[in-house]
Amino acid sequence: MRGRRNRKSAAAFVLAAILPVVLLVLSLNIGAYRIPPKAVWSTIIDAVVPGGTAEASPYADILFRIRLPRLLLALFAGAALAVSGASLQAIFRNPLVFEFSLGISYGAAFGAAMSLVFLGRKVPPQAAAFVFAIAAVLAVLLIAGKAASQIVTILLSGVIVSALFQALLSLVELFANPYALQSLIFWLMGSLGQATWDDLALTLPVIGVGVTALILLRWRLNVLSLGDDEARALGVDVRREKMLVIGLAALTTASATAVTGVISWIGLIVPHLVRMAVGADNRKVVPLSAAAGASLLLVADDIVRTAASFEIPIGILTSVVGIPLFIVLLKRSGKVWL
Amino acid sequence: MEIVDTLGRKVTIPGTVDRVISLEPEVTRIIVALGAGEKLVGIDFFLRRHDHLFPLVFPPASRLPVVSNQGQDLHYEEAVRLRPDVIFASPSEWQAAEAIERKMKVPVAALASMGRFDGLLAEIGTLGRILGREGRAAALTSYIKAHLETAAPPSSGTGSGPRPSVYLSFWGSLVRTPVSYEPVEAAGGRNVASGALPDHLGTAGLTISLEKLLVWDPDVILIQGNYPPGERQVTVEGVLRDPRLASLRAVRTGRVHYTFGFWYWWDPALVLVETLHLARLFHPGSAPGGDLVRTGDVIFKEVYGAEGLFSALCRVLECHAWTTK
Numbered sequence: 001m002r003g004r005r006n007r008k009s010a011a012a013f014v015l016a017a018i019l020p021v022v023l024l025v026l027s028l029n030i031g032a033y034r035i036p037p038k039a040v041w042s043t044i045i046d047a048v049v050p051g052g053t054a055e056a057s058p059y060a061d062i063l064f065r066i067r068l069p070r071l072l073l074a075l076f077a078g079a080a081l082a083v084s085g086a087s088l089q090a091i092f093r094n095p096l097v098f099e100f101s102l103g104i105s106y107g108a109a110f111g112a113a114m115s116l117v118f119l120g121r122k123v124p125p126q127a128a129a130f131v132f133a134i135a136a137v138l139a140v141l142l143i144a145g146k147a148a149s150q151i152v153t154i155l156l157s158g159v160i161v162s163a164l165f166q167a168l169l170s171l172v173e174l175f176a177n178p179y180a181l182q183s184l185i186f187w188l189m190g191s192l193g194q195a196t197w198d199d200l201a202l203t204l205p206v207i208g209v210g211v212t213a214l215i216l217l218r219w220r221l222n223v224l225s226l227g228d229d230e231a232r233a234l235g236v237d238v239r240r241e242k243m244l245v246i247g248l249a250a251l252t253t254a255s256a257t258a259v260t261g262v263i264s265w266i267g268l269i270v271p272h273l274v275r276m277a278v279g280a281d282n283r284k285v286v287p288l289s290a291a292a293g294a295s296l297l298l299v300a301d302d303i304v305r306t307a308a309s310f311e312i313p314i315g316i317l318t319s320v321v322g323i324p325l326f327i328v329l330l331k332r333s334g335k336v337w338l
Numbered sequence: 339m340e341i342v343d344t345l346g347r348k349v350t351i352p353g354t355v356d357r358v359i360s361l362e363p364e365v366t367r368i369i370v371a372l373g374a375g376e377k378l379v380g381i382d383f384f385l386r387r388h389d390h391l392f393p394l395v396f397p398p399a400s401r402l403p404v405v406s407n408q409g410q411d412l413h414y415e416e417a418v419r420l421r422p423d424v425i426f427a428s429p430s431e432w433q434a435a436e437a438i439e440r441k442m443k444v445p446v447a448a449l450a451s452m453g454r455f456d457g458l459l460a461e462i463g464t465l466g467r468i469l470g471r472e473g474r475a476a477a478l479t480s481y482i483k484a485h486l487e488t489a490a491p492p493s494s495g496t497g498s499g500p501r502p503s504v505y506l507s508f509w510g511s512l513v514r515t516p517v518s519y520e521p522v523e524a525a526g527g528r529n530v531a532s533g534a535l536p537d538h539l540g541t542a543g544l545t546i547s548l549e550k551l552l553v554w555d556p557d558v559i560l561i562q563g564n565y566p567p568g569e570r571q572v573t574v575e576g577v578l579r580d581p582r583l584a585s586l587r588a589v590r591t592g593r594v595h596y597t598f599g600f601w602y603w604w605d606p607a608l609v610l611v612e613t614l615h616l617a618r619l620f621h622p623g624s625a626p627g628g629d630l631v632r633t634g635d636v637i638f639k640e641v642y643g644a645e646g647l648f649s650a651l652c653r654v655l656e657c658h659a660w661t662t663k
Contacts, residue, residue, distance in 0.1 A: 032549040058585075065582040066548045116510075116571065174408050177388050178602070179562075183510035183571050186545070193513060193547050196582070309534050310544045311513070 012278050016291030020075055023298045027071050028063065030302050035059045065197075072204065073195040074301045075294040077256035078266060080207045082293025083286055084249035085267030086274070087214045090221040090282050091245050092151045098267035099253040102154075102246070103161035105264075107136025108257040110165045112187050113172040117180045125187060126199060126258045133254030136161050137246065154246075190261035190315025192301050203255045210252030211290055217245060221282040263315045265322040266293055276329060341464050343447040344429040344457070347436075351445050351468050352423050358469075359422040361406050363389060363602035365449050366426075368462055370396045371478060371606050371641045372471040379420045380405035384602055390566070390654045391605055395642050412438055424468065450603050453541035455486060455520050458604060481640060482610060486524050489613045501528045502557035502620050505588070508599050509543060509562065510571040513551070516541050516600070521609060522560075525616035530554040541600075548582055558619060559588040563596030567656050574660075595619050596660045607634075607641035611648060631658060 028044075029037050043057040047064065085098040092101075099105055111132030112125040119128070140157040147153040173181060220241055223231050228238045253267065270293045271285060278284045297314075300321070304312045339351045359380040360366040366381055375396050383406045385392045385399065392399055405416050410428060417425070422444055427435040429448035439446040449464060451457035459479045466475020504527040506515050515531045518541045522529045531554075534544055561572050577583060577594045588594055598612045611634040618630065634648030652658045 032547050033553050061582070061585045062549060062552060066552070176408075177565075177569065178384060178408075179510050179565065180569065180571075182514070186509075186511055186514065191545075305547055305549070309550075311547045311550075313545065 009278055009284055012284070012288055016288050020291055020294045020298065023295050023302075024071055024075060027074075027298055027302050028067060030306055031062070031067055032305065033059075033062050035062065069195040069197055069200055070192050070301065071298065072200060073192050073259060074297045076200075076204050076207045076211075077192070077260045077263065078270075078293035078295070078297025079211050079290040080252040080256040080293075081263065081266040082270035082274075082289040082296075083211050083214050084253045086271035086282070086286050086289040087217070087221060087245050087249050088267075089271055090225045090285070091242050092155065093225055093227065094151055094155070095272065096268070097155065099249070099257070100162065100264070100267075101158045102140050102250060103136035103158050103165060104133045104250060104253050105257060105262050106162045106165035106169065107139075108133040108254060109188055109262055110169045110172070111135075111258075112261070113169050113176075113184050116183045116187065117172050117176040126202075130254050130258035132165070133257055134250060136165055137250035137254070139164075141243070141246070186313070187261045188315070189313030190263040190318075191311075191313055192260055192297075193311060195259065199259045203259050206255040207252050210248045210255070213248050214245065214252070215287050215290065217241075217248075218283045218286040221245070221286060225280075225282060261313075261315060263297070264319050265326070266297060266318055269322050269326045270296060272326065273329065339467065341447060341468065343435070343449055343464075344452065344461070345432065345435065345448045347448065349445050349447045351447070355423045355468055355470070357420065357422045358424055358426065359405055359412075359417055359420060360426040361410055361412065362426050362428045362448075362450055363392070364451060364458075364604055365461070365465065367392065367395070367605050368465050369469065372462070372466055372469055372474050373643070374465075374469040374471055377469060378402055379422060380417065382406040382410060383408055384410075389601065390564075391601075391608065391647075391651050394647055394650045395605075395638075395644070410434070414441060417442060453516070453518065453520065453600060453603060455482075455524065458606065458609070459483070462606065478606065478641065482606065485610045485637070486613060489525055489610075489617045501526055502593075503528050503530050503554065504558045504560060504620070505530050505551060505554060505556040506597075506599070507559065507561045507572050507577075510565075511545075512572050512577070513546050513548065514543050515546060517544050519599075521597075521613040521616055524613050525620055527558065527616060527620045530556050551583070552586065555586055556588050557591075557593060559586070559594045560597040560599075560616070560619075561594065562599035563655060563657060563660065564598045564601050566654060593619070596657065607638045607647075608651075610637050610641075 029040050039059050040063065043059050043063055046057060081099065088097045088101065089095055108129040111128035115123050115125040115128035139161045140154060143157040143160060144153045173184065176184065220236065223234055223236050224238065224241055231238050271289050274285050274288045274292050278288060300314055300317050304314050304317050339353060341349055341351055343349055356377055357379045358369065358377045360369060360378060361382045363382060363385045366378065366385055369375060369378060375398065380403045381399060383404050386404045403416060403420065405413050405420065425438055425442065425444055425446045427438055427446050427448045429450050435446045435448040449461050451461050459482065462475050462479050466472045504522050506519055506529065508514055508516055517531045517535045519529055531544055535542055559577060561574055561577065563570065574594050574596060578589055583589050597616060598608055614633060615630055631649055631652055635646055638647035639645055
């Protein structure tokens with residue numbers, strides 16, 4: 001029995017290692033601009049081989065300035081949202097927790113709104129979204145105070161801060177020029193299409209560090225998910241460890257949300273899908289969530305790029321497809337894994 | 339009198355209309371252009387708060403009560419107090435006109451051009467009949483028709499001359515574009531997004547990918563510049579500097595320009611000036627020449643009867659540079 005489970009886990013890890021890479025390569029061949037597969041490869045080879053002539057390729061701009069930044073952002077943002085969701089669900093022992101629960105999404109949305117409506121181009125929406133996403137998490141921790149490691153306290157604080165930022169967002173919308181409002185609505189729907197190397201240079205290192213750190217903490221997440229008393233009995237400083245996980249999750253999701261806009265449900269659904277596949281052991285759930293989140297967002301982005309002559313905002317797709325999928329899986333499994 | 343509004347509803351209007359509430363900015367502008375501004379007793383939130391042109395065109399608007407909020411919902415109690423003979427609502431919301439009529443027991447006509455020149459001309463005619471300004475409406479429609487006919491160089495209208503392909507970046511986003519923008523066609527251009535959505539969706543906006551823009555590779559890129567410079571999310575300079583767009587023909591040839599675009603549909607004078615502006619951008623050698631700001635002032639004088647209105651708007655939008663090039 002255990003042997004079969006181990007084989008299943010091993011297969012899942014092999015798949016997790018391969019799938020995002022395979023999807024990335026396939027996705028490089030997908031887009032509104034038709035590029036022959038041979039040309040994709042020759043352009044990439046020219047770019048990576050010393051002395052290559054990639055710049056001479058007519059496709060180099062499309063591949064390296066538009067398509068690749070977008071795909072890398074999908075990979076990293078998907079991993080960030082899913083790993084943060086898995087980690088938060090583990091430490092709060094609650095399957096409903098994800099970045100929305102800590103006020104991150106509404107904090108980021110409010111920041112972007114301030115930038116788009118009042119600050120013009122002086123402060124880019126990405127920067128403002130990041131600052132207010134972090135501010136939202138700090139506010140949650142401040143309100144929760146010494147009881148920040150308690151599930152109910154921090155979730156209630158998250159609800160309060162989310163509600164506050166939601167109200168502030170509505171207030172900004174009320175005063176917004178209708179055309180700034182349209183920019184804001186567009187931002188709130190989420191998009192990977194505007195990714196630039198400048199964005200990635202700021203975002204990917206933060207997400208990379210955050211996701212790696214959370215994966216390295218996966219053993220401790222198992223201990224923390226036993227409950228505070230049990231974790232303390234095992235010598236864990238519960239408050240410090242939880243703060244560390246919350247801080248890392250906030251940093252990664254805030255970095256991702258600041259560039260992509262609000263992309264819902266990845267952080268909630270992906271960890272559940274992974275648990276349904278391999279069980280609730282966080283040593284498996286956290287790294288596999290990274291791979292699954294990255295893969296799912298890549299596939300979702302491929303769909304929005306190719307399904308129609310126009311582009312569907314990815315936040316809409318993840319919600320419209322993700323929620324029914326989640327309901328079906330939940331009904332089939334008959335239980336919530338944690 | 340019975341009229342058919344933009345939604346195809348038959349609306350019975352009283353013989354004499356002296357008190358008007360308008361929730362549709364384009365209708366309000368036309369009412370002023372028809373010389374019936376004194377009949378306005380209430381206007382909408384947008385015109386008061388966000389329109390750069392209307393306060394210049396009709397200064398008494400600053401004293402008129404605002405009868406709607408940001409969402410264009412009517413303040414019913416205020417509207418009742420103003421005792422309107424007729425209310426003009428936006429046809430963009432299908433239920434709004436019916437709901438207001440049921441509650442207010444006042445005729446409500448949903449009128450707008452919906453971004454079509456024939457719609458604009460029909461709207462002017464209908465408003466002329468309702469307000470007893472048929473003569474002025476006829477003169478205005480003739481003036482608009484005449485300008486539209488002369489805007490584009492003759493060669494472009496028949497297809498014998500080159501019609502530059504044009505991409506429009508509207509609504510504060512590089513990747514949001516209208517699938518129909520008639521001033522482009524009237525000025526002898528071809529909107530690359532045309533046909534990307536079914537016709538029944540009208541001028542609806544479309545979100546595209548940057549790759550799609552590269553596939554279209556337009557001759558000209560137009561950016562909606564109907565904002566004060568500090569509020570523009572997309573700028574000509576930004577597009578010209580963006581390395582992702584460097585291979586585009588429009589960027590390589592420097593044919594990236596501002597235009598005015600929709601501003602709660604159109605202003606009847608501004609859309610004429612815009613069409614002339616576009617004709618000059620598309621066909622620099624053959625379109626009617628002269629200083630556009632001066633021409634704009636003449637058009638605005640004809641439509642609104644006051645001097646220097648377009649110059650004043652250009653000072654707000656800092657558009658002297660992009661309309662005189």
